[in-house]
Amino acid sequence: MPGVAPLVDQFELGLQAPICITWELTYACNLACVHCLSSSGRRDPRELSTAECKGVIDELERMQVFYVNVGGGEPTVRKDFWELLDYAGEHNVGVKFSTNGSRIDEAAAARLAASDYVDVQVSIDGADAAVNDAVRGPGSYAMALAALERLAAAGFEQPKISVVVTRHNAGQLDDFKAIADRYGAQLRITRLRPSGRGADVWDDLHPTAEQQRSLYEWLLAHGEEVLTGDSFFHLSAYGEALPGLNLCGAGRVVCLIDPVGDVYACPFAIHEEFLAGNVREPRGFEGVWRDSELFAELRSPQSGGACESCGHYDACRGGCMAAKFFTGLPLDGPDPECVLGNGEQLLAARGDAAIPTPAVDHSRRKPSRACDEDPLAEFWASAPAHVAQRATSAGG
């Protein structure tokens, strides 16, 4: 159309409603993946009720948010999961949900195959059990593949297989593609973010510079047949733009609703710095999306800072806000994985004090001592010496 600014420029100013929302339904999870970006494990007692979730779906229908990416935690552990799935479908909100596959039994697979508005995304992070289970836990590879088997047997068409690219699986992209082809699935590969527990393992797991380069070539070769959630736009600085929007959509075209109803700018930014509001507020989700100060700021023209003079700035647009934030880099500078190596230099120069810690953590606590069965153990340990002594003698 004549005289129209490029869409990316329009999107940077924000939309009436998100193009896509990520909605983590629960922090509960039966796995404990080392890179979990929501630090999930235990359910939060304040999680949205069934009625509150339906209220959010009503709002999404009104705002014409056409689809949501449902995740967690493991969303299927919610007792009302299937009820909410049906409700979303009845209200023109398409759902794609992410699962570790543990609860996709034959009945679930049949139910999903019978629905035409639900998309399923099964996560694996290695093309073999050794690589996968090192990140996602023992038995998780077999579990995910069993779910894909059941979906295929039930006639579910084209599920997604979702892979987070790490240093250990970056060489397995062709193998992942083969697995996807075997199950009639579509491959989706996304970027490892230093978010949630991912911050603890990012230094060791994020792809090397050479792996990034190969990944870029691979993505160019496979084009639109492989989904990426536009998560590798920082690689566009290598030259040719990758398929997709190639911009940071945080608060502009995407956002996150977490299990307790908090609205964050993006799924990788669970931190008070990026908290825009809560769906329980009187203004609701719609009000938070339209009026929050944080989102207004994200939609205003951003400074490229140190990157502005770089010839590749138009291609990568400074990269991922969350990746910068959780590695302690300035938001108006290069991405930690800047393909020119500018991020690496900054990482090397930064002090540890600069790295923000995630405020929300639902990881399951590890027992402090393997054989400790005394529920007051922590109390005794921290109690004054004479109390601890008395307890010891009373217990004897």
Add this chain to the structure above:
Amino acid sequence: MPEFQFSSGAWQLNPQVSLRPESFGALAYHFGTRRLSFFKSRELLEVVERLPDEPDPAAACRAVGIAERQLPSYERALRTLAETEMIVPRGER
């Protein structure tokens, strides 16, 4: 599927598609193919909304005041929408 022709054949928005107006034009989402498209002008949105009331796509463009010299770009945009089943021949569902 019948071939798209600009100056003959009656079309309409696919009933499986929802449109959401935006400042730049509109988002169009196909619930069947799960494909998202962008209308890059408000005028294209008007044209698509006008399709059911006109005998053919060219008439819909003229009815909402698209200038003659701009018709080719609208023809291209509508053809793409037909190829992706965002718009369908009228009477067929």
